[in-house]
Amino acid sequence: MNVIETTALGRRYGSTWALRDCTLAVPEGRLVALVGPNGAGKSTLLNLVMGLTSPTAGGVTVLGDLAAGSIAALDGIGFVAQDMPLYRGLSVADMLHLTRNLNRQFDDAYAHRRLADFGIDLKQKVGKLSGGQRAQLALTLALARHPKLLVLDEPTAPLDPLARHDFMATVMTAMADDGVSVVLSSHLLAELERVADHLVLISEGRVRIDGAVDELVAQHRVLVTQAGRESSPPDWEVIESSSVGSQTTQLVRLPSADTPLPFGAEARTVGIEELAMAYLRSGVRLSAPTLTGASR
Amino acid sequence: MTVDKAISGESSAIEFRLDPSSGVPTYLQLVQQVERALRLGSLQPGDQLPKVREVVAGLAINPNTVLKAYRELEHKGLASGRPGMGTFIEASLDPVTLPELAGLRRSLRRWLDGASEAGLDEDGIVALVVSTLRDFPQRRADAEQGDEHAQGAGGAA
Numbered sequence: 467m468n469v470i471e472t473t474a475l476g477r478r479y480g481s482t483w484a485l486r487d488c489t490l491a492v493p494e495g496r497l498v499a500l501v502g503p504n505g506a507g508k509s510t511l512l513n514l515v516m517g518l519t520s521p522t523a524g525g526v527t528v529l530g531d532l533a534a535g536s537i538a539a540l541d542g543i544g545f546v547a548q549d550m551p552l553y554r555g556l557s558v559a560d561m562l563h564l565t566r567n568l569n570r571q572f573d574d575a576y577a578h579r580r581l582a583d584f585g586i587d588l589k590q591k592v593g594k595l596s597g598g599q600r601a602q603l604a605l606t607l608a609l610a611r612h613p614k615l616l617v618l619d620e621p622t623a624p625l626d627p628l629a630r631h632d633f634m635a636t637v638m639t640a641m642a643d644d645g646v647s648v649v650l651s652s653h654l655l656a657e658l659e660r661v662a663d664h665l666v667l668i669s670e671g672r673v674r675i676d677g678a679v680d681e682l683v684a685q686h687r688v689l690v691t692q693a694g695r696e697s698s699p700p701d702w703e704v705i706e707s708s709s710v711g712s713q714t715t716q717l718v719r720l721p722s723a724d725t726p727l728p729f730g731a732e733a734r735t736v737g738i739e740e741l742a743m744a745y746l747r748s749g750v751r752l753s754a755p756t757l758t759g760a761s762r
Numbered sequence: 763m764t765v766d767k768a769i770s771g772e773s774s775a776i777e778f779r780l781d782p783s784s785g786v787p788t789y790l791q792l793v794q795q796v797e798r799a800l801r802l803g804s805l806q807p808g809d810q811l812p813k814v815r816e817v818v819a820g821l822a823i824n825p826n827t828v829l830k831a832y833r834e835l836e837h838k839g840l841a842s843g844r845p846g847m848g849t850f851i852e853a854s855l856d857p858v859t860l861p862e863l864a865g866l867r868r869s870l871r872r873w874l875d876g877a878s879e880a881g882l883d884e885d886g887i888v889a890l891v892v893s894t895l896r897d898f899p900q901r902r903a904d905a906e907q908g909d910e911h912a913q914g915a916g917g918a919a
Contacts, residue, residue, distance in 0.1 A: 660821075
């Protein structure tokens with residue numbers, strides 16, 4: 467089953483396409499990292515998936531073939547929005563009470579157990595909680611609905627490293643316990659390295675990467691060649707290239723993982739942070755050709 | 763180097779740690795740590811590996827990554843999954859006895875003293891070990907081939 471499937475999906479605001487020609491298939495049981503620069507279309511895509519906005523073009527289904535935004539779809543999805551919308555004036559207990567009554571399914575015992583684990587006092591006002599506790603509360607409210615898909619829109623950006631670790635540990639434990647699938651939009655590329663097993667990269671409203679992390683890593687290499695030596699064959703896609711003196715450094719996408727490398731080239735594999743950075747830079751066509759050379 | 767907090771699995775003899783700056787894929791770090799523990803004898807056949815959930819909760823990593831590491835260990839014949847119970851160590855790896863290990867450590871210390879006297883600092887020692895280790899499999903293969911030739915020649919004579 468695909469938890470998200472889009473076909474030529476597009477959304478236009480006025481004359482500007484926030485997202486266009488987006489065709490994706492996100493398999494279940496994965497943690498999908500959704501990355502891209504600000505304004506790339508990430509939140510637009512998530513809002514389309516949640517049914518918070520409707521497509522200008524194409525279509526989107528979730529959890530098999532449910533229409534995005536339908537009641538059945540919403541029952542199966544937990545969503546933690548970018549700004550973690552909680553009522554700051556309410557106590558934690560009242561926030562739980564409210565959420566329980568606004569949802570068709572809510573596991574009260576689970577929510578209480580989790581809040582106790584984090585030492586969150588039910589009588590405390592939401593606005594008085596620490597950033598980490600507020601994030602855990604928002605996550606608990608989403609998970610207590612026992613969703614099949616958890617959608618997190620940049621949830622860890624405002625958290626300190628320890629709170630971020632604890633937050634991701636909660637998400638990962640839910641994955642291990644209930645097999646919940648996760649879509650996580652984030653700017654924290656280094657953090658994604660250890661949690662994501664599927665990567666979707668959007669820039670300028672278009673999908674640039676959609677694939678399993680293992681396969682992406684197997685398909686990409688950084689090649690360092692000296693002038694006069696054979697360069698990469700023409701059928702290889704060069705994502706990024708830079709030259710310093712007689713040495714050329716290229717990030718290439720191989721036709722397949724076992725493609726032989728050109729003679730005399732030095733090759734190494736890349737992690738998803740480096741990979742995503744290269745695609746992001748090539749997407750915005752930065753006129754800074756020595757960037758990769760400088761970061762070596 | 764940043765190292766994550768370790769997992770104190772109650773029933774397991776190994777604690778996983780991650781080094782995010784190593785560049786080694788996470789699943790491979792787990793596999794290598796089990797192999798190292800097997801070589802050093804701190805893990806033995808019958809020992810249970812930490813439950814997936816414990817590793818996930820402790821290190822905040824994707825459960826699929828832990829499953830992949832355990833599958834890799836099963837594939838290598840080092841561990842096996844028992845349904846509903848967990849993953850257990852099946853075989854030991856290059857069993858080196860403790861006295862042997864102690865002897866090797868003593869001779870390594872003597873070598874280190876020599877290297878230090880010759881003026882190598884820690885970085886220099888590491889560089890020398892790494893480069894020598896890299897050539898080691900090739901040298902061993904060459905030496906074995908040399909033996910075969912010698913035997914062949916002896917047989918013909």
